[in-house]
Amino acid sequence: MGKKLLLKDDHIAGIQSYDVYRKNGGYASVEKAVKTMTTEAVVEEVKKSGLRGRGGAGFPTGMKWSFLAKPPGIARYLVCNADESEPGTFKDRYLMERIPHLLIEGMITSSYALGANTSYIYIRGEYYYVARILEKAIDEAYANGWLGKNILGSEYSLDLYVQIGAGAYICGEETALLESLEGKRGNPRIKPPFPAVAGLYGCPTVVNNVETIAAVVPIVNDGGDEYAKIGIGKSTGTKLISASGHINKPGVYEIDLGVPVEEFIFSDKYCGGIRGGKKFKAVVAGGSSVPILPADLILKTAKGEPRLMSYESLADGGFATGTMLGSGGFIVMDEDTSIVKNLWNFTRFYHHESCGQCSPCREGTGWMEKILHRILDGHGTMSDIDLLWDIQGKIEGKTICPLGDAAAWPVAAAIRHFRSEFEEYIKNPKSIKDVKHYYRLNNLQSA
Amino acid sequence: MKDIRFSEESMALVQRMMKRYPEGKHKSALIPILHIAQAEFDGWLSPEVMNYVASVMNIQSIEVYEVASFYSMFNLKPVGKCLIEVCRTSSCWLLGAEDVIRHLEKKLNIKVGETSSDGMFTLKSVECLGSCGTAPMLQVGADYYENLNLEKVDALVSRLKSEGKRKTYTDLPEPRTL
Amino acid sequence: MAKVTIDGHMIEVPDGTTILQAARMIGGDVVPPAMCYYSKLKTSGGYCRTCLVKVTKGSEKDPRPMPKPVASCRTPVMDGMEVQNKTAPDLLEARAGVVEFLLINHPLDCPICDQAGECSLQDLAYEHGLSRTRYEFSRRTFQKIDIGEKIKLHMTRCILCYRCVKVAEQITDGRVHGVLNRGDVSEISTYISQAVDNDFSGNMIDVCPVGALTDRTFRFKSRVWNVNPVDAHRDCPTCSGRVMLWMKGAEVFRVTARKDEYAEVLDTPDGKPGWICNTCRFDKKETKDWIVDGPSKIDRHSVISQNHYVLQEPAHKPLLNAVQAVPTSWQLENKK
Numbered sequence A: 001m002g003k004k005l006l007l008k009d010d011h012i013a014g015i016q017s018y019d020v021y022r023k024n025g026g027y028a029s030v031e032k033a034v035k036t037m038t039t040e041a042v043v044e045e046v047k048k049s050g051l052r053g054r055g056g057a058g059f060p061t062g063m064k065w066s067f068l069a070k071p072p073g074i075a076r077y078l079v080c081n082a083d084e085s086e087p088g089t090f091k092d093r094y095l096m097e098r099i100p101h102l103l104i105e106g107m108i109t110s111s112y113a114l115g116a117n118t119s120y121i122y123i124r125g126e127y128y129y130v131a132r133i134l135e136k137a138i139d140e141a142y143a144n145g146w147l148g149k150n151i152l153g154s155e156y157s158l159d160l161y162v163q164i165g166a167g168a169y170i171c172g173e174e175t176a177l178l179e180s181l182e183g184k185r186g187n188p189r190i191k192p193p194f195p196a197v198a199g200l201y202g203c204p205t206v207v208n209n210v211e212t213i214a215a216v217v218p219i220v221n222d223g224g225d226e227y228a229k230i231g232i233g234k235s236t237g238t239k240l241i242s243a244s245g246h247i248n249k250p251g252v253y254e255i256d257l258g259v260p261v262e263e264f265i266f267s268d269k270y271c272g273g274i275r276g277g278k279k280f281k282a283v284v285a286g287g288s289s290v291p292i293l294p295a296d297l298i299l300k301t302a303k304g305e306p307r308l309m310s311y312e313s314l315a316d317g318g319f320a321t322g323t324m325l326g327s328g329g330f331i332v333m334d335e336d337t338s339i340v341k342n343l344w345n346f347t348r349f350y351h352h353e354s355c356g357q358c359s360p361c362r363e364g365t366g367w368m369e370k371i372l373h374r375i376l377d378g379h380g381t382m383s384d385i386d387l388l389w390d391i392q393g394k395i396e397g398k399t400i401c402p403l404g405d406a407a408a409w410p411v412a413a414a415i416r417h418f419r420s421e422f423e424e425y426i427k428n429p430k431s432i433k434d435v436k437h438y439y440r441l442n443n444l445q446s447a
Numbered sequence B: 001m002k003d004i005r006f007s008e009e010s011m012a013l014v015q016r017m018m019k020r021y022p023e024g025k026h027k028s029a030l031i032p033i034l035h036i037a038q039a040e041f042d043g044w045l046s047p048e049v050m051n052y053v054a055s056v057m058n059i060q061s062i063e064v065y066e067v068a069s070f071y072s073m074f075n076l077k078p079v080g081k082c083l084i085e086v087c088r089t090s091s092c093w094l095l096g097a098e099d100v101i102r103h104l105e106k107k108l109n110i111k112v113g114e115t116s117s118d119g120m121f122t123l124k125s126v127e128c129l130g131s132c133g134t135a136p137m138l139q140v141g142a143d144y145y146e147n148l149n150l151e152k153v154d155a156l157v158s159r160l161k162s163e164g165k166r167k168t169y170t171d172l173p174e175p176r177t178l
Numbered sequence C: 001m002a003k004v005t006i007d008g009h010m011i012e013v014p015d016g017t018t019i020l021q022a023a024r025m026i027g028g029d030v031v032p033p034a035m036c037y038y039s040k041l042k043t044s045g046g047y048c049r050t051c052l053v054k055v056t057k058g059s060e061k062d063p064r065p066m067p068k069p070v071a072s073c074r075t076p077v078m079d080g081m082e083v084q085n086k087t088a089p090d091l092l093e094a095r096a097g098v099v100e101f102l103l104i105n106h107p108l109d110c111p112i113c114d115q116a117g118e119c120s121l122q123d124l125a126y127e128h129g130l131s132r133t134r135y136e137f138s139r140r141t142f143q144k145i146d147i148g149e150k151i152k153l154h155m156t157r158c159i160l161c162y163r164c165v166k167v168a169e170q171i172t173d174g175r176v177h178g179v180l181n182r183g184d185v186s187e188i189s190t191y192i193s194q195a196v197d198n199d200f201s202g203n204m205i206d207v208c209p210v211g212a213l214t215d216r217t218f219r220f221k222s223r224v225w226n227v228n229p230v231d232a233h234r235d236c237p238t239c240s241g242r243v244m245l246w247m248k249g250a251e252v253f254r255v256t257a258r259k260d261e262y263a264e265v266l267d268t269p270d271g272k273p274g275w276i277c278n279t280c281r282f283d284k285k286e287t288k289d290w291i292v293d294g295p296s297k298i299d300r301h302s303v304i305s306q307n308h309y310v311l312q313e314p315a316h317k318p319l320l321n322a323v324q325a326v327p328t329s330w331q332l333e334n335k336k
């Protein structure tokens, strides 16, 4: 219990550098895979591990890998999703900044498993300095024979590049990411075809989150079965949680999946309780897109069982009383937080980040923001709440990519669990104390 | 007006970048090259700069405009030497990002989106920068400034002012070691 | 071949056919409305979401229903697939939602819009929308611009269907306009003022489903229902020369490509799309330039040509009563 897999060497001074990383057992998974395992065997270990995508959707990684089309004579690509822009999520940055070689190692082992000879790490533009850290690590890996032609004297060759983005949340969506990597606007593609069949440059492609790829290293080193022993049920292994908000100890925590939420929030090992002795009001458990839950429902499920930090337990009760693990962006709010204002902040975010391709998301996100604004301005009406509810329902499930859903769910959840707060604002505008929300218009640059 | 042409060093880098991709896919280098161009030509992308990038890459100008206008890190209007980008999203907002922004507005005597009269600072509010655990935070050039309070903001502004240098995303001599 | 059933009508179609194409083969009521798809433009469709349909059975092999409505214009049929369009009330409600989204920032300036009477959005709103708006904020506006001597771009009316961009990409040599910015401030533009000048650029006007791209040589000359369309042709070195002349008496008011019932350009007898060149469209405005073939057979399904002046309430009830309009500081700020 409580063994760290990804951050185990985090405390070692100089672990950023190749020499220290290697001395502490780094690159063993590449050696093991390339020298002693077939590509299928690596995929098999990942399947056995039960690893699920850490980027948000939680799709089983081994299964995703086995879907990759392998037409002869056509290149395949592995692309690492380091776009990390979901509000409340900062684990990938932490990992890449502190232990860059872990990601590089994971990329090599995973690329080997998929038969990719060129791979890219797509990193958000704001992380320019992190991209430099990765590039330095890649240079070191080339210099030591882990990248390039005939790795460890085998038939296998791999080139690895860091590709920089330029500020667009939507480029975290895998097909938008591929468009961006092709030098275009980050407009999500219309599926089918899926990237496993036609992804980057029309070739079969796997897109995986930074943490997912890093987890391949301990899986190959210790075996998938060993990894699957950690965690609970179908939530195997460890997960990096980005904890932020009104807590005493914000930061990145590597937890065994299955830790009780209550322990996670209140134990000194993790968040250390609510700041300033305040009462605990609500949590957004998996990045801004997932439904917000009030304190009682995040600590216990509707059935009264303790809620655990796992895919299944957080989702228990569906959206009526549950939420999602998502990307693991755990945002805690204390009693002074205005849910309506917070919702407006999120909705503004989605409005700002909509790519604008499809009508429900392009038009609906802005509309919802304006209505929330009207309520916060003291001009709301009771029917505004129903209108918001109706609009979010008309966006959800009607769009090209899940950003539409991500914009709709927070609105639905806030109304579902905190309707009385909206009503109070509308009935009694004076209750909107100290309304700080003056960025009403996008700062989108226009020509 | 200054002649729009990459320095020899940047040009070499640009050429190298275009070769990183498979045959015929060099358009992939557009975003990295726009970053280089923005850093080199005063922190923003004028139509002339974008046309120049299009000609260097041998693509249509409109393809560059489309991309440049999509991504929020590309400035299509002139900006001050230091672009101060304050995170305004969730956790930062919960922990006082608005106070930081208001403070900066007062201190620099500009509103969000504007540039100070001496051309030194432009203030911008941006979405989550992946530093929510150290909120509130802001970014200037490549650097993150985290766990902010108003004193830290004051100290930062004074330092930037006295240095008087342009800050860009790309100017990173060495990865910072921890 | 694949058998697909749409609203109870079964049809057998070649593999790879989309649901929308299959529905068009059946015809009539089962055809979902399409605002962005254009069969003659590759990679078109998927954006507007008006053609959403409900797939109640995925295929013979995997009969599970699809969890969400799908864009019929971009979803290929599977053997044994069952689809609902007009027969699913929840789908019609979802579609009404899409129509509402398309309209909230539309200026609704039909009385002064050249497209009125042949506007796909007008038809769509009439058939699938609500008869009032729930949107009480100021609408998005843009400056009108001339892109070249002959084409007016009125971005405020645009629904971002991307068709004109695909025309420029696929049938002209060298695209100078495109989609700029993102989200709800996206716009079609050349960025720096530039003329879209190319032998085939005028076809952008024909593919535009709304009045965003209009023919400057026809601007404000006449309402479309006051001019009579006749088929005509000429021997043109650049294009097929097969057009529709829109005439009042002996005067040619405008020239367009010939269109089918879905407002798409008709194919020429050799099976190629009947795009026309700018010379035919803008410069040949005399009857003597043309050989008239006879009155055009056009599908008069549009709102105005059918004299559908009576408003019908939609089958599903709108959720809300009209809410009181209160000016917010948001609107006040926008007025400044």
Ligand SMILES: Cc1cc2nc3c(=O)[nH]c(=O)nc-3n(C[C@H](O)[C@H](O)[C@H](O)COP(=O)(O)O)c2cc1C
Pocket (backbone or CB within 6 Å): A052, A053, A054, A055, A056, A057, A058, A059, A061, A081, A082, A083, A084, A085, A086, A169, A170, A171, A172, A173, A174, A175, A207, A208, A209, A210, A212, A213, A401, A402, A403, A406
């Ligand atoms: C709007 C949107 C934003 C996303 N952002 C990210 C992101 O920043 N990082 C990420 O890894 N996945 C993100 N995803 C999920 C990816 O589309 C994709 O599922 C993921 O990269 C797959 O990797 P995984 O299987 O390893 O999780 C996003 C999805 C959507 C719809």
Ligand code: SF4
Pocket (backbone or CB within 6 Å): A170, A187, A188, A353, A354, A355, A356, A357, A358, A359, A361, A362, A399, A400, A401, A402, A403, A404
């Ligand atoms: S849902 Fe939003 S972000 Fe996704 S494709 Fe549609 S407009 Fe773009």
Ligand code: FES
Pocket (backbone or CB within 6 Å): A087, A088, A089, B087, B088, B089, B090, B091, B092, B093, B127, B128, B129, B130, B131, B132, B133, B135, B137
């Ligand atoms: S919320 Fe400010 S960095 Fe994430």
Ligand code: FES
Pocket (backbone or CB within 6 Å): C033, C034, C035, C036, C037, C045, C046, C047, C048, C049, C050, C051, C052, C071, C072, C073, C074
């Ligand atoms: S016509 Fe299918 S989405 Fe627009």
